[in-house]
Amino acid sequence: MDILSIAGIVLAITAIVGGNLLDGGNTAQLLQLTAFLIVTGGTIGAVMLQTSFPVFIRAMNMLRWVFVTPEVNMEETIEKLVNWSQMSRREGLLALENASEEEDHLFSRKGLQLLVDGNDPETIRSVMETEINVMEANELQAAKVFDAMGGYSPTIGIIGAVMGLIHVMNNLADPSKLGAGIATAFVATIYGVGLANLFLLPIAGKLKALVNKKVMQYEMLMEGIVSIADGENPRNLESKLQCYLR
Secondary structure: OOOHHHHHHHHHHHHHHHHHHHHHOOOHHHHHHHHHHHHHHHHHHHHHHOOHHHHHHHHHHHHHHOOOOOOOOHHHHHHHHHHHHHHHHHHOOOHHHHHHHHOHHHHHHHHHHHHHHHHHHHHHHHHHHHHHHHHHHHHHHHHHHHHHHHHHHHHHHHHHHHHHHHHHHHHHOOHHHHHHHHHHHHHHHHHHHHHHHHHHHHHHHHHHHHHHHHHHHHHHHHHHHHHHHHOOHHHHHHHHHHHOOO
């Protein structure tokens, strides 16, 4: 569980609601179902129109990463690579076949299989680089869905504000209906700007950072497996991989 994400959301909401209360406002004034439906429905609808179905579903699945961060243990990965390097020097590359079958990480398993199959280092690097590039492109594309939402949300909020003002103008003869229309207008703007800047854009930024961290782990795996194919000394390999931790 990512405590920082939860703390950030709580702090942002507390600051806005608390500031409103300190200014003599009422929390109920910020709760407008009409404005909420306009902003959220319009934003999601616009993004669905822009995005393909697989990318949209991938983005929704990645949303949980904000609160449950995927485990990327660089130290453990280095330890594995050094062990594989030592094993290959003692017993030959074919000794890594059992390690490949026991490996849960699909990318690591693929790299080990390339080693066991006797591919040269350049072929291994080419295959693994392609895999990394495709993974990075797919996951960044999904993260950008939240970037797009953050761009649409304030504009949809303005649409909600204009709709509220139109409602006000149509009911100038009935003062009892003016307050609700004006409230919807201003609250829709708050929802649009707040949703974008407090949630959607930060979520996009966090997902991109997590994708970059995942890519770094994959690049480290690639460098380690290519070095094993080159027959590099395990100690030199460990020293080189330690650079990724800095």
